[in-house]
Amino acid sequence: MANHIVGATGRTVTSGFLKSVLQNGVGRYVCQLQRITLKFCKASGQSRGVRDYVENHLLDFAAVNPGVVVYVTPKPQIHARVVAEYLNGEIHTVFLDKKSAEEIQQHVQSLVWRSGQPLVRLRKTQHTENPSIQGQWTPFTNRPSNTTAALEEKLKSLAK
Amino acid sequence: MAAPLVGKTLFRNFFALSRNSFHLQKATVCTGSRAYSEGGGLLSSLFGGSGDKELAAAEQEALDVLSQRPTRKSRAYQPPPDLQERLEGMAAEIRGGPTENWRNVSVENISTKFQVLSRCNKEFGHEVPNAELANMKTFQDVLGFYKTAVVDNDVYNQLIEKDLPPNVNIQWDAYDHLVKKDL
Numbered sequence: 467m468a469n470h471i472v473g474a475t476g477r478t479v480t481s482g483f484l485k486s487v488l489q490n491g492v493g494r495y496v497c498q499l500q501r502i503t504l505k506f507c508k509a510s511g512q513s514r515g516v517r518d519y520v521e522n523h524l525l526d527f528a529a530v531n532p533g534v535v536v537y538v539t540p541k542p543q544i545h546a547r548v549v550a551e552y553l554n555g556e557i558h559t560v561f562l563d564k565k566s567a568e569e570i571q572q573h574v575q576s577l578v579w580r581s582g583q584p585l586v587r588l589r590k591t592q593h594t595e596n597p598s599i600q601g602q603w604t605p606f607t608n609r610p611s612n613t614t615a616a617l618e619e620k621l622k623s624l625a626k
Numbered sequence: 627m628a629a630p631l632v633g634k635t636l637f638r639n640f641f642a643l644s645r646n647s648f649h650l651q652k653a654t655v656c657t658g659s660r661a662y663s664e665g666g667g668l669l670s671s672l673f674g675g676s677g678d679k680e681l682a683a684a685e686q687e688a689l690d691v692l693s694q695r696p697t698r699k700s701r702a703y704q705p706p707p708d709l710q711e712r713l714e715g716m717a718a719e720i721r722g723g724p725t726e727n728w729r730n731v732s733v734e735n736i737s738t739k740f741q742v743l744s745r746c747n748k749e750f751g752h753e754v755p756n757a758e759l760a761n762m763k764t765f766q767d768v769l770g771f772y773k774t775a776v777v778d779n780d781v782y783n784q785l786i787e788k789d790l791p792p793n794v795n796i797q798w799d800a801y802d803h804l805v806k807k808d809l
Contacts, residue, residue, distance in 0.1 A: 528794045536794045538697040 482586040484593040487554070492580065498553050501535040502574065506546035513546040518567040519574075527571070531578060546573060551560040552582025567593070702778035703752040709772055710748065716742060717765045729766040746772060 472613045490496055504520065506513035520538055528536050546562040548570075558580070560573050601607070692780055706712075717728035720738060725731070733739045739762060746768065747753045754762060754771060790796065 523789065528791045532791065532793055534793060538794070538798070539800050540798065542805050587809040607769065 480584070480586045481589050484588055485583050487581050487583070497531065497533050497578065498580065499534050499578050500551045501537065501555050502577065503537040503539060503549040505539055505541055505544050505549065507542055507544050508540045509542070512563040514547045514566045515567050515570055516562050518571045523567055523571055527574060534578065548577070550577040552580070555581045556582045558585060571618055650699055699779045701776060703776040705773050705775055706750065710769065711767055713772070716745065729764060729769065732763065733765065733767045733768065734763055742768065752776070
């Protein structure tokens with residue numbers, strides 16, 4: 467869980483802060499999606515879009531994303547879904563019943579773009595490792611040092 | 627269900643059921659009963675009781691016959707490269723000599739249509755379906771029909787046999803054992 471704080475509220479949707487996987491993309495980009503498994507029924511009408519996708523679009527997708535392993539496992543009576551597994555162990559399932567091949571393409575592509583971090587409410591939509599460039603303001607910033615040196619020393623000792 | 631089983635031993639064994647308990651699993655054939663392991667199929671395991679060999683043998687025979695069904699003939703069709711010349715020749719024969727607008731040669735006459743289309747079927751191995759017969763009015767229509775290639779919709783086998791990229795694994799038959807087979 468992103469935030470393991472149990473409180474008085476019954477709120478189940480967890481919240482967290484924006485995270486990246488080791489600043490992925492600053493240098494080399496590593497696709498965080500490890501493998502996808504397409505599960506669908508060979509015969510049911512609800513899996514029609516998935517079957518269409520497997521026939522016509524799957525190999526193009528696999529060629530464009532060589533780092534993602536694709537498994538196609540039809541099973542009778544199953545609800546059509548794609549199970550995505552990420553490098554951090556996260557498993558995400560998207561149900562594809564009654565979806566068209568184009569919609570499935572979009573879903574699968576959005577799985578490729580994800581980082582594998584759990585889906586939570588973001589408390590802040592920004593994150594930085596360096597919140598201050600010139601140094602965090604203190605009451606002693608921009609004040610003449612001869613009057614405030616002693617006070618500053620005292621404050622520093624208290625802070626430790 | 628094959629003919630030999632009808633009215634043969636079903637009723638006789640129906641009343642023998644009470645002696646043997648059987649447990650039906652949801653999607654698969656009853657595997658716990660002795661009758662099943664002795665051979666035969668669903669019927670002999672349900673109603674076989676103390677191993678009715680006649681019923682089991684008859685059922686096994688029926689299963690063998692069913693498994694030896696002839697494979698479906700492929701309806702795939704590729705237009706031959708000299709299609710147009712051949713049809714031109716046929717039109718010329720009907721007209722009595724080569725003509726410029728052979729495409730407009732009519733095939734609406736019943737006997738002409740039969741001759742032309744049955745000959746095309748023989749030569750190209752591709753038949754005009756009954757629903758399309760009314761649309762074949764001139765040689766242009768016939769040409770249009772025989773120009774369109776037909777891909778036999780066995781796409782999945784094609785997909786598996788094709789050279790797949792190394793990151794794709796298609797486990798097409800992984801769960802085939804769960805599919806209910808009707809007798």
